[in-house]
Amino acid sequence: MIVITGASGQLGRLVIERLLKKVAASHIVAAVRSPEKAADLAALGVQVRKADYSQPDTLDGAFAGAEKVLLISSSEIGQRFAQHKAVIDAAKRAGVKLLGYTSVLRADTSLLGLAAEHHQTEIALTQSGVPAVVLRNGWYHENYTAGIAGDLAHGAHFGSAGEGRISSAARADYAAAAVAVLTASDSQAGKTYELAGDSSYTLSEFAAEVARQAGKPVVYTDLPEAQYKAALLNAGLPEFVAELLANSDAAAAKGALFDDGHQLSALIGRATTPLSQSVAEAL
Structure with a gap:
């Protein structure tokens, strides 16, 4: 039995979609906060169980009979460590043989503000004694392609990354990596993977690719971090999102989102999705 937490989210759904090609649906559990939002997964034969990171009493039932669990990190910044710790504790009680965790690239040394809770979680995993594998996911193409409509409307992509190179990959690539470790024939316990795209780009190059494919002018406009945050707030984003x-971006300017280790493509057995493909799909 393989349990996927956060299964109704974007990454979780992609993981289950790919897992279904390798594992019988009856052996997959979609652990979700709102089971009614996963009716489509239930229709495929996947077991749907309630699991709320903030309600630890829901986790024991969700993990009953589990051999492996994939903990997809929470999106609730500031609350994530406590939520992740609850999942780790429940996995230990359930006696799972492998707990996978989606962390962030070089979590132990990263300049990214969001890395702190990931590093805390990794430490808790080690201390728990639960057999675990850490998937340190780099940036997603979608983090940028999701804003293409706005870029085209303004004729500009705004940011604070300077000339920092970004080794992103498609969300589907990271989902494939999770499936690879969950279904691997060799032991994955104790392993840590630094996952990133095969190639890298600057945000100036990203803007140029959008302009090329859309046939409309888009230029990269680099702003100081505080000014970029203010622009995001003015655009209506919540404080914590603008800060993140x-x-x-400021960390990316210092190399936080660059990696050329090619561990992701090695793990999934193919090249990672080119940025140009994700731009085309977004357009």
Whole structure:
């Protein structure tokens, strides 16, 4: 039995979609906060169980009979460590043989503000004694392609990454990596993977690719971190989202989102999705 937490989210659904090609649906559990939102997964034969990171009493039932669990990190910044710790504790009680965790690239040394809770979680995993594998996911193409409509409307992509290179990959690539470790024939316990795209780009190059494919002018406009955050707030983004995006770009300027280890493509057995393909799909 393989349990996928956060299964109704974007990454979780992609993991289950790919897992269904390798594992019988009856052996897959979609652990979700709102089971009614996963009716489509239930229709495929996947077991749907309630699991709320903030309600630890729901986790024991969700993990009953589980051999492996994939903990997809929470999106609730500031609350994530406590939520992840609850999942780790429940996995230990359930006696799972492998707990996978989606962390962030070089979580132990990263300049990214969001890395702190990931590093805390990794430490808790080690201390728990639960057999675990850490998937340190780099940036997603979608983090940028999701904003293409706005870029085209303004004729510009705004950010604070300077000339920092970004080794992103498609969300589907990271989902494939999770499936690879969950279904591997060799032991994955104790392993840590630094996952990133095969190639990298600057945000100036990203803007140029959008312009090329759309046939419309789009230029990259680099702003100081504080000014970029203010622009995001003016655009209506919540404070914590604006802070996260501005901080992440500033860290990218210092190399936080660059990696050329090619561990992701090695793990999934193919090249990672080119940025140009994700731009085309977004357009």
